[in-house]
Every structure is written in structure tokens, then in C-alpha cells.
Amino acid sequence: MHINAKKKMLRDPWLLTGGILFFFFATASIFGSAICPHDPSAMEFTPLSSPCAVHPLGVNDCGQDIFAGLICAVRNTVLFGLTCAAVSLCIGVLIGLTAGWFGGIIDMLFMRLADVLLAVPAIMVLILISALFQPPPLTLAVILALLIWPTISKAIRAQTLIVRESPHVRAAVQMGAGNSYIIFRHLLPELFPLYLIGFSGKCRMAMFMEASLAFMGLIDPGRKSLGMMIHYALKYYYLDIWWNWLLPPVLCLSLLIMTVTFIVISLEKMLDPRLRENFGESSA
């Protein structure tokens, strides 16, 4: 069963494309500073000079190397997405398992809280908070995570309710296993595919939001990010430099979001038990 899934995963062209692109972005953001000798925030070059051997993408209006900025921006965006996804996954899984396993009043409280948070437009809260307090980006990522865990925990809870009734869990209960033992040794590993889906889905959402917030000028202007590069380059679109200044961040952002989207869509197709078994009934 598992071997089949692996084979199927390797054969899926979307996942493969997504994986290769992801690998590319990961290497670019880890080893990027080694490839590019310039400091992304140093303002020491001739402003608005066109691409040459030293500056592969030219120099922006305040004399910063665009290529170095681009690498730094990709790293920042990816980091924001991963942080937010990791935190929201932890919260979502913990709450989903707890609510599904214990049921009763705990379940009701958590799920009502989830309903309220699901309705809150997360991006609006982020706009408000970042306009008022201008917090560091990673704090924003954590605040975003605190708002978007409910979809993960609802999926996990629904699946926990099914796994709870399966023979091996019942047997464990019969043999006197405690709550935490069952949650961490039986339920937690069994629902692993859902974590992958949740993680990549939230990562996509977070990167998208980071780009929108940065584009609106809500994230510290000293920190390079793709949204902000687009924001500044757009001011100069009438000059003939949009292909070396505006286009690279646009392409990078599209490719980045596409990468994660491909991974999300193919993972959902393969691993989501709701889609596999009773496809279509999404009223969980």
C-alpha cells in the first residue's frame, strides 16, 4: 500500500515539477549569498544602471544590487511561509487530536472557537496589526498561524473520529493505554498524510499573504521581500527597466506560489482520505 503510494507520487508530473522547483528555491535561498557577492542592502552602486556582468539584474533606484535583493527576498518569503505553516500545523494537530479523542465539552469548546476564528478575515487582522504596531515579520507569521489553524484541526478532528473506532485503538484502550499514549503513539502517526496537506496549504496561504502585505507597504521596508520589490519597481514602470527589475520578482513570486500549489494539489489528490474514500462529501 505504502510502496504503491510512493510509486504513484513519483509518477505524478505535478508533484515532480513542484518538488524540483522547491529544491531549486531551497538551494537558492540557502546558498544564495554564496553565489552573489553583493550585500542586498548596501547602497553603493550607480542607481538605475542596467544589467552587466557584475550586476546580473542591474541596480535599483537607491543603488542596491537587484539580484542580491531577489535572493534575499525569496529567502524571507519562504521563511515566513514555513514558520507560519509549522506553527499553525502544531496548533491545529494538537487541538484537532484533543477535540476528536476526548469529545464532549472539550470538543465543543474547541470547535466553537474554530468556527469563530474561521469566520474572522485573517488578512484584515494582519493589516490592522501591522499598520498599528509594525511588528517584525516572524511575529506576524505567528499571529497569522494563530488565526488559521482551524481548517487543519477540523480535518484532523474528523479523521480522528474515524480512527478512534478502529480495532487497534480499541485494543489499546482495552489493554489500559492512557490518553496521551494513544494520542501520541497511535493517532499522531496515523494521520501523517493530513499534516503534509495542511502544512503545504498553509505555507501557500502565508506566502501569498506576505506578498500582499509587503506589496501594500505594511512590512518593514528595510527587509527585502518579493511583494516590496514589486511595489517599488512598479513606481518606475514607465522607464525601460521593467524587464530587469519588475519582472524577476513577479516571476519568482509566481513560481514560488505555483510550486507550493502543485505540491498541495497532488498531495490532496493522493493522500486526503476524505477525497479518496467518500469523495465530495466535504461537510465536515
Added chain:
Amino acid sequence: MMLSSRRFTKKRISLLLAYSLSALLMIWLSYLLPSLLPGDFVTAMYSTSEDVTLTAAQESELRAYYSQDTGFSEYLLKLIRLDWGNSYAFLTPVSELFFEALPWTLLLLVSANILAALTGFIAGVEAAFRRNSRFERSLVSCGTVLEGLPEICTGVILLAVFSLYLGWFPAAGAETAYAELSFQAWLLDVGHHLTLPLASLVIAYFPGNFLLTRTSMIMVISQPYIKTAQAKGLSGLRIRYAHAARNALLPLVTRFGLRLAFTVTGAFVVERIHAYPGLGTLLFNAIRLRDLPVIQAIVLISSIMVLAMIMVLELVYAYLDPRVQDAYQR
């Protein structure tokens, strides 16, 4: 039957309660957060900005505005009375600015959503009926690729190609300024300005609608009643739209409510790229000028509008589909 309808209403009421609670939560956050600002936030916020210089009077007014503690109920009342404070950059009441920009945003959002839902729905239905054909595969691939394209990128690309390079569409505004046109010419002019932002949004919303309709249609057409309809010799169009597609419509409605907040943000970004004079551009300028009351009002009122919309959809949904009652019992 009695029992089922009672349980159904209970679930419904608890959902509506959740929506009202989250609306209250938003209002409360908007009330609470400014009072948590550190004492000298005015200096901190405006000293680093090259776009705004406050006079001493404005500075003290701003401090006073954010240090007054009126109480939550008073805040609510003010909100209802459309008394949202004054803008520091434009020196007009915030509500005036808001209602000036709102129609343009609504025009853009509503038309984009209708267009994207229609095209996505029809494409999804047709694709599902031609499953595993080349047409379906290429459409699904296209949809998946487009799904990964954020509004910022489509907006910028469309702007660069159609307005800067080809010059077919205007790069900014919602109507030609100071052109005294007849009504018909004015409509054409508005449409001309609307095309690019509308196209960016439709391209962003279409793939989600399409992929969702396709998956739910594939479920629906495996049902026996479709076989029956085919056996009766009904025409393909009739089977597709009168029998099958109706049942695939519902996930689309649910998803619409859940994604509404994102759609609004997407519209804000696109408005800014095409300099369309809606709420997004207003918000963008307010952020640049650090015009806190305007930012607060836009964020708060648009979230309340989103919530109200979701609530209405939730009510409509129950009337659209009698099966919802069963679904809620699980």
C-alpha cells in the same frame, strides 16, 4: 422529521452565532489595539516617514484621539452612526472617503466574481463530461498553473503587456477625468477602464471555481440517476445542466463564502496595481501616509461586510439545497 429540523436549526443558529461573535471580535480588536499603542507612537510612526509631516495641532489631536477611552459601547454607537473619525491626510471625514471608493470596489468585485463563477462553472461541467480527453487534461493543467499565479503577478503582467506595450487599455483610473460624456459613452469608458483589473481578478478566481466544479461534477455523474437520464435518451446539454450541474453547484456556493476575505484582499492589490480608485487604492494611500483612522475604518467595515455576506450565503444555502439538513446531522 421533527427532530431533524430541530437539530438543523440548532446547528444553524450556532453557526450564525459564531459569525456574529467573530464580527464582534473584529470590532473589539479595532477598538482595543490602538489603546495598546506605546505612549509616544506618534513620534515613532511619523518621524521616519518622508511623506507626512504633522503640524503640532494635528499631532496633539492624533494623540488625544488614540488616548481617549470612550468605552466599547460608545465605540459601537459611533460605528453605527458612521462617525469614524477624520482622516489626517485628506482632512475629511473617513466615512466620506469610504463611501466614495466603495462603489468602484463593489463594481470590480461583483463583476469579477460573477464572471469567474460562470466561466469556471461551465468549464468545470464540460471538462467533467469529457473526462480523460485531451481537452479536459489541457484545461486541468491550465487551471492548475493559473491557480498558482497570484493576483499581484497577473495584474503586473497584464498592465505591462496591454497598457504599456500595446497601449490598448488605460493604465490608471476608473473613468476619463473631466470628459463630459453622454451616458452611453460614459458606460463604455467605465468598461474600458474596468477591463484590465477585471481580467486580473477573473484569471485569479477562475481556476479555483473550475477545479472545484470539475471534481464535484465527476462525483455527480457517477450517480445512477445520470445513467437513467442517458438511458431515457435525453440530450447531452439537458443531462449536463438540468440534471447533473445543479448538484455540483453547492460546493461552489460554500467555497465562495469561505474565500470572500481573500477575494477582497486580492481586489485591493489589483486596484492598487491598476490605480483603480476603490477601497484598495484608498487603503494603500492611507498606509503610505500613515492615516490610521482610514486604515482602521477600511479594515473593520470590509471585514464586517464580508461576515454579513457569509451569513446571508449560509441562509441562502439552506434554501438552495434540502440535503444540507442531512449533512448537518453528522
